[in-house]
Amino acid sequence: MTPSSTKTLSMWQVLICGAAIVTLSMGVRHGFGLWLQPITQAQDWTRETFAFAIAIQNLTWGLAGIFSGMLADRFGAFRVIVAGALLYAIGLVGMANANTPALFTASAGVLIGIAQAGTTYAVIYGVIGRNVSAEKRSWAMGVAAAAGSFGQFLMVPTEGFLIQTFGWQQALVMLSLAAIMVVPLAFGLREPGFADGAKPKRDQSIAHALREAFAYPSFQLLMAGYFVCGFQVVFIGVHMPSYLKDKGLSPEVASMALALIGLFNVFGTYIAGSLGQRLAKRKILSFIYLSRAVAISLFLLAPLTPMSVYVFASAMGLLWLSTVPPTNAAVAQIFGVAHLSMLSGFVFFSHQIGSFMGVWLGGYLYDKTGSYDIVWYISIALGVFAALINLPVRETPIQREPRAVAA
Numbered sequence: 001m002t003p004s005s006t007k008t009l010s011m012w013q014v015l016i017c018g019a020a021i022v023t024l025s026m027g028v029r030h031g032f033g034l035w036l037q038p039i040t041q042a043q044d045w046t047r048e049t050f051a052f053a054i055a056i057q058n059l060t061w062g063l064a065g066i067f068s069g070m071l072a073d074r075f076g077a078f079r080v081i082v083a084g085a086l087l088y089a090i091g092l093v094g095m096a097n098a099n100t101p102a103l104f105t106a107s108a109g110v111l112i113g114i115a116q117a118g119t120t121y122a123v124i125y126g127v128i129g130r131n132v133s134a135e136k137r138s139w140a141m142g143v144a145a146a147a148g149s150f151g152q153f154l155m156v157p158t159e160g161f162l163i164q165t166f167g168w169q170q171a172l173v174m175l176s177l178a179a180i181m182v183v184p185l186a187f188g189l190r191e192p193g194f195a196d197g198a199k200p201k202r203d204q205s206i207a208h209a210l211r212e213a214f215a216y217p218s219f220q221l222l223m224a225g226y227f228v229c230g231f232q233v234v235f236i237g238v239h240m241p242s243y244l245k246d247k248g249l250s251p252e253v254a255s256m257a258l259a260l261i262g263l264f265n266v267f268g269t270y271i272a273g274s275l276g277q278r279l280a281k282r283k284i285l286s287f288i289y290l291s292r293a294v295a296i297s298l299f300l301l302a303p304l305t306p307m308s309v310y311v312f313a314s315a316m317g318l319l320w321l322s323t324v325p326p327t328n329a330a331v332a333q334i335f336g337v338a339h340l341s342m343l344s345g346f347v348f349f350s351h352q353i354g355s356f357m358g359v360w361l362g363g364y365l366y367d368k369t370g371s372y373d374i375v376w377y378i379s380i381a382l383g384v385f386a387a388l389i390n391l392p393v394r395e396t397p398i399q400r401e402p403r404a405v406a407a
Helices: 011-030 032-043 047-075 077-097 101-119 121-131 134-166 168-180 182-189 192-197 206-214 217-246 251-275 281-301 306-319 324-335 340-369 373-389
Strands: none
Touching: 011 077, 011 101, 011 121, 011 134, 011 168, 011 182, 011 251, 032 047, 032 101, 032 134, 032 168, 032 217, 032 251, 047 077, 047 101, 047 121, 047 217, 047 340, 077 101, 077 121, 077 168, 077 182, 101 121, 121 134, 121 324, 121 340, 134 168, 134 251, 134 324, 168 182, 206 217, 206 324, 206 340, 217 251, 217 281, 217 324, 217 340, 217 373, 251 281, 251 306, 251 324, 281 306, 281 324, 281 373, 324 340, 340 373
């Protein structure tokens, strides 16, 4: 299905509602690192216990994202988003009341992971792909990604304030109300092509789309690069507050650093999306990953002060989720938009495997060595690796033989 094959939603309606949903869903999850020390201290758990639950969250998010993408491509995004919002609220309340590591992993890990799969980029980008023309698609994806970054800037300080004012448990319950706000916004993304359970006509089956994508080397390279993205951003997002506190800096410095990442990522993702309309997306991605490796290296070499933290956070913010628009736009450009949510879900699953490794390895190696140094070094090496493997990506639309496409 293409934007021209059926009645579509207004581009601005899609952007406003989609951006607001991503702002709330991503804004809540970006602040989870602020709960690491309050929860582990209150429950007398190790950091690895908390990190493992968040690692499961990221892995569940990625795995569920494949199926939420399939459902959104088949039945429309509206139903998927509503279900995800309700699960998000239930998961946050469960996270607040979990008194064992298993219950905490089930709520913070599994439930919230499934919820994020239905309320974030893969599903929203599918709506954008179906309703925004190719000439503006990369830009529109940049706008949606920028909204998620603004959510981090807006919500992380708010979450820090709620923890300090009401305690970590009540703060989580209050956030569940923010998740419920996604439901009315989802009504703005009810696509006419999916009305009354209608199935949009497609020229390619799910099975053929998967065989085609996984046999295409550029798809594999994009997935490998996205693994690195997940490893870096989730390790930093979850463990940097504790890293800074271990070094003697105040919690306010960590909250401000995460907020700055969110603020500057508004600009970074928007710029990356806009540049994706004019420049080769593979070159944009290569530049982003190499710049991350340089930024982390300089951060570790420089004396650690609040100012050096803020400079690093600002630089990383420009690079944080700026990989999202060019990666997803490249997938749409190569394979089309009929199965975009599903294919984006597979690429994102690779991202979340990296996220799992980054957040879990950070907690594991800290408990074993008392330091995050090894994981910082791994992040640098992976950044260089991702910069190199994105260069051979071919972005031209794939050529299909009609007889090879299943009806």
